[in-house]
Amino acid sequence: MVPSDYSIGDLARHTGIKVATIRYYETVGLMPPPPRTEGNQRRYGKGALDRLNFIAHARAFGFSMEAVRHLLTIAAHPEQPCEDIDALVAERLVEVEMKISGLTRLRDELSDLLHTHDGGVVRECRIIEALSDHSACPPGHKHHGLTAELATVGK
């Protein structure tokens, strides 16, 4: 058919995105449903490849799928001014910076724990003590109201 058509596996190889994920992107509307062969297999054109690459890059920058959707909409209107993009990137930057500072504090706490640990029996273990005791709360844990931020950081 049309110039350069790719199977879903070709797309996967070219973008580094798994076949199952490409199908998933279709079900959630990030990728449009492509034409099919007579035997019901997907055939993509160059446009789909570019779009998927765009998505891959945006995801690698850590944008949520919601943000990616937004970016795609913006990219589809080349004559519009691009303030929204600026805002999206700035927002993402703030998120990343907050995460870094939370994790940095956490790292210091953990390394402190490790270094004051001399390896006796559990009864005298400073780490277990710290976990049992309120006086050595990790950063961000305000005793009443564990921050969602740090609680999910471990993922």
Added chain:
Amino acid sequence: MVPSDYSIGDLARHTGIKVATIRYYETVGLMPPPPRTEGNQRRYGKGALDRLNFIAHARAFGFSMEAVRHLLTIAAHPEQPCEDIDALVAERLVEVEMKISGLTRLRDELSDLLHTHDGGVVRECRIIEALSDHSACPPGHKHHGLTAELATVGK
């Protein structure tokens, strides 16, 4: 009944963990099922409160529930040596450090993008260009094989 018994709401207030989460911890076996009133409501003792606090602290340090389970088992055997704890903490420290370095590279990329951005129309936007183009791949994105590490960083 027994000295100091708490409702599930009391436990929540004392630990900062939500009621729904406490029930969830029970279904997954992190918290033992407590005795009930005649009207089928949960009543906890001091031991349960301590255990839940321990869990809250460990989670705040970013340990996975699997790791928390492990820590609880260890804490229950006070006469054993505590090498395993050391390993668990060290492992967690490495995870956190890796995450920090990934995010730091990401932050630099994002801030670079923001600073070379002069705010014209979308057609000439450097950010959209970067997302469309392979030559400006974000850190960790190896073009063929997006690292799972960075792809999930956006959470």
Added chain:
DNA sequence: TATAGGACCTCTAGTCACCAGAGGTTCAAG
């Protein structure tokens, strides 16, 4: 002691961003 309303109960389904596997069909190289 009656009652109001907050706290509790169970159960289901949703979140995010996919991934794995079962069971079956199609495509393309030799």
Added chain:
DNA sequence: CTTGAACCTCTGGTGACTAGAGGTCCTATA
């Protein structure tokens, strides 16, 4: 024409919860 790799759909699972519906219980006050 055969073979086997790649494709198809559908279901269910991941981690760590959270929200809400629809109903029951507990307790402080009048």
